[in-house]
Amino acid sequence: MTAEMRLSERLGSIKLSSTAKAAAAAERLRRQGADVVDLGVGEPDFPTPDNAKRAAVEAIERNFTRYTAIGGIPELREAVCRRHATDFGSQYAPEECMISVGGKHVIFNAIQSLIDPGDEAVIPVPFWMTYRDVVEYAGGQPVYVQTRESDGFRVTAAMIEVALTPRTRLVIVNSPSNPTGAVVERTEFEAILDLAHARGIWVLSDESYARFLYDTPLYSAGSHDVAHENLIISGSVSKTYAMTGWRIGYGLGPEPLIRAMTRLQSHTTTSPTSVAQAAALEALSGPQDSVAGMLSEYRARREYVLSRLGAMPGIAIRPPQGAFYVYPNVSEVMKQKACVTASEFASRLLEQELLAVVPGDAFGTSEHIRISYAASRAQLERGMDRLEKFVRGAS
Numbered sequence: 001m002t003a004e005m006r007l008s009e010r011l012g013s014i015k016l017s018s019t020a021k022a023a024a025a026a027e028r029l030r031r032q033g034a035d036v037v038d039l040g041v042g043e044p045d046f047p048t049p050d051n052a053k054r055a056a057v058e059a060i061e062r063n064f065t066r067y068t069a070i071g072g073i074p075e076l077r078e079a080v081c082r083r084h085a086t087d088f089g090s091q092y093a094p095e096e097c098m099i100s101v102g103g104k105h106v107i108f109n110a111i112q113s114l115i116d117p118g119d120e121a122v123i124p125v126p127f128w129m130t131y132r133d134v135v136e137y138a139g140g141q142p143v144y145v146q147t148r149e150s151d152g153f154r155v156t157a158a159m160i161e162v163a164l165t166p167r168t169r170l171v172i173v174n175s176p177s178n179p180t181g182a183v184v185e186r187t188e189f190e191a192i193l194d195l196a197h198a199r200g201i202w203v204l205s206d207e208s209y210a211r212f213l214y215d216t217p218l219y220s221a222g223s224h225d226v227a228h229e230n231l232i233i234s235g236s237v238s239k240t241y242a243m244t245g246w247r248i249g250y251g252l253g254p255e256p257l258i259r260a261m262t263r264l265q266s267h268t269t270t271s272p273t274s275v276a277q278a279a280a281l282e283a284l285s286g287p288q289d290s291v292a293g294m295l296s297e298y299r300a301r302r303e304y305v306l307s308r309l310g311a312m313p314g315i316a317i318r319p320p321q322g323a324f325y326v327y328p329n330v331s332e333v334m335k336q337k338a339c340v341t342a343s344e345f346a347s348r349l350l351e352q353e354l355l356a357v358v359p360g361d362a363f364g365t366s367e368h369i370r371i372s373y374a375a376s377r378a379q380l381e382r383g384m385d386r387l388e389k390f391v392r393g394a395s
C-alpha cells in the first residue's frame, strides 16, 4: 500500500519561488542544447574576491571545520558591526548581531520570531516574493501597499500609514528594491521609522543591495537612533561580495530579538558553515575595492541596458537607482502579442528567442518583466538583441 502524501497545511502557503521556476525553465531548454541567454538570475556574475577565497582555504587547512557558535563566530559579528558602522554610521554591538545562512535565512528567522497568526505585515508592491510566503507561513496576513510606477515605485511614509491597522505588526522595506531598483529616500525612511516607532510596529529593513546605489549616498535605517528598538536589519555578503553560494547573511537588531532568532536557528542549521564564515569575515574586514569595481561595472551595464530598452517600441522604462535590475513595463507589447499575463510574455520570449527574464507576476505586478544586468556585457548585448527582435516581431 502506498503511504498517503499528506503535507502540513502550513506548507500550503509556500510556493516554489518564481525566480527558481524561471531558472528551471531556462535550464530545461539549455539541457536540450539550446543557446539560452539568461537575464533572469539575480546573482553577480563576478567571482568571489580572491582574499575571501583564500581565507576559506586557510580555514580548511587549519581545520576550522566544526560547529561554531549558533549565531556565528564573535569575530564575524564584530566585523559586521564595524563594517556597518563605517559604511552607514550605525552603532551596533556584537550582541545585537547574528549570522545566518544567507539574508533569506535572517528574514525567515525574523518573521517567524515576530509574526503570530492574524498579525499583519505591510509589504510594498512590487515585492520580493519571499516576504509574502514567509509571512503566510507564520500565519500572518500580508497587506500590500501599491507604489506608483510614475514615481519610480518609491515607497513613502504616507503610503505605509494608510495601510496600518491595529493588527499591523511589521512593515517590510527593501531599499534598493528587488525587482525595481527603487530607493527609499532618507527622509521618507526616517518618517517610516518614526511612524512605526510611534505605533509600536516593527520594521524589517532588507539591505541586500544597500552597497549598490547609483545616484544617492549610502544609507541604512540603522543610523536612525529613534527606531532602534523596533528595527531589524537583514544584510548579506551574497550580492555585495559576489558570494551567493557561500550562504552568509546577518541580522542587526535589539538583543532580545536577536536572542530569539538565535534560539530558532539552534533548531534548524545549528550554526552557519564555519568555512563560509571565515570567508565572510575577510570579505567584510579586508580591502573593499572589489565592491567599488563591481559597482562601476554595474553602472556601465545599467546605462547600456537603459539605452537599448529606451530604443525599443512599446517598452517603458524608468532608471533604477540601485541594485542590478531593470523593471520595464511591457504592457504595449503584451497587447500587440495578445499576452494576458507577464508570465505568458516571458514564456513566449523564452521559447521564441531563448531569452530568460522573470515575469512581473512574481513580484505582484502584471505588466512588467525583471531583467538582471548582473551578466557579462556580451550576454547583455545578445539578450537585448533578442528582446528587440521579439518586441519588433509581429506576433
Ligand SMILES: Cc1ncc(COP(=O)(O)O)c(C=O)c1O
Pocket (backbone or CB within 6 Å): 042, 101, 102, 103, 104, 105, 128, 174, 177, 178, 206, 208, 235, 236, 237, 238, 239, 244, 247, 248, 249
Ligand atoms: C531582496 C532580497 N533579499 C534577500 C535576498 C537573499 O539573499 P541571500 O539569502 O543570498 O543573502 C535576495 C536574494 O536574491 C533578495 O533579492
